[in-house]
Amino acid sequence: MLFADDVVLVDESRAGVNRKLELWREILESKGFRLSRTKTEYMRCDFGTTTHEEGDVSLENQVVLRKDTFRYLGSMLQ
Secondary structure: OOOOOOOOOOOOOHHHHHHHHHHHHHHHHHOOOOOOOOOOEEOOOOOOOOOOOOOOOEEOOEEOEEOOOEEEOOEEEO
């Protein structure tokens, strides 16, 4: 059994992240893999942009859980 973990998708817009996440899902599933809808999470990073998009990140119409912090390799990302 194979597992992949800690994949990062980055885009300047929520719509862009949704497109990339859907593409990632389609490619994985076409190769026989499955993207866990319950374990997929996202964190929004604001790098000083003045535009704030409303809405959710979703995967096949299922809202992805938003996190304010992540622990990665012992470091806390906020």
